[in-house]
Amino acid sequence: MGPCFSVFTNKGKNARLRRQNRTADNDQIAMAGCTMPLLTPKTDMPFNITRISHVVLTSRDLDATRHFYEAGLGLEVTFHDRERLTLRAIEEQGMFSLMFEKVPDDSEGTCRRVGYRMFTDDDLKRAHDWFRERGIEARFVDRPFQGLTLQMTDPVGVPVEFCASMDQSQNRMRRFHTHAGARLVYLDHVQIATHDIQSAYAFYNDLGFRLAEYTATDGTDEIWGVWLKRKNNTQDVVFANGAGPRLHHVAFHTPEIANVVHGADVMSSLGLAGTMDRAPGRHGIGNAFFIYYRDPDGHRVETFTSHYNVIDIDHEPTRWDLSDLRRSQLWGFPAPRKWFNEATCFEGMPVNAPMLDAPPVTLEDFLEGWST
DSSP states (O other), X not given: OOOOBEEOOSSOTTOBOEXXXXXXXXXXXXXXXXXXXXXXXXXXXXXXEEEEEEEEEEESOHHHHHIXXXXXXXXXXXXXXXXXXXXXXXXXXXXXXXEEEEOOTTSOOEEEEEEEEESOHHHHHHHHHHHHHTTOOEEEEOOTTBSSEEEEEOXXXXXXEEESOBOBOOOSTTOGGGOOTTOOOEEEEEEEEESOHHHHHHHHHHTTOEEEEEEEOTTSOEEEEEEEESSSBSOSEEEEESSBSEEEEEEEEOSOHXXXXXXXXXXXXXXXXXGEEEEEEEOSGGGOEEEEEEOTTXXXXXXXXXXXXXXXXXXXXXXXXTXXXXXXXXXXXXXOHHHHHBOEEETTOOOBOOSSOOOOOOHHHHHHHHTO
């Protein structure tokens, strides 16, 4: 079984979505939205989240996963035993940015945690108190290779953890002979499908995340996608409206367009060309030149380059109207239907039906119109 994706059960906007092992028809998938003004960024938080840190996923076959990410995309393996595999990119000093935990062969690929870094352990302790004061359950746990770690679940159902330290070793930045595959340098962001964009945006704004770009229905404040950041570029986490919570993709940055293309050549030479999930193109949002793949468990990974800095507090968020298809691709073919419909479920979390219907323009739609 691959990662879950969702189809309406025809029981209203709060209906649970059932998982199926086939691609849903386009008219069965809805995308949610909300009407709300842009929020004022919070600059006085009692704790400091610095960036996206890591993602914990499951794998049915750690050897196959290792081959995909190490031989194919060029990530470095830092630990591998029968139960766990960790990998990192070229510039990363910490032990890992991706962790895979072994599950039985008949299991479904899921995401267990999205991890962020805080500046110090004192920040973690202040965050623990801040969550508890607001009725949000938060607890300290022991996690392999990490220092003090705080876990909680956000209001839209995403399991999150924060740490301020991780086992360290020298990165590969100047070991040029080891730069392989797509020459990925760091984990840049995750994108998450959510049925409740308003709650996601409000909560992460309260955590100090700033809005860099967003999508909205033409002529209204009906928001259906937010690109939120803590580090100095356009995103650490993206929330896009849809059946959720589900992890749409993890994304690694590389400094050159040629590296993105070279990664595809390497994947092809290894017999992995069929893992390409979305052909090369450039997003309007974030300005990213991209290729997407699906790993052996169906988790989606983006290799990309060319986004930009967002640092100054007076940098206004960039708005994209829903009708402006350049937001998804400035050039290149639209994404296939499965790119919109399929995503990785968070382990143990129910998938909720979205609130509004905004069917995307897919590759299948484009080709049908092209042939007539």
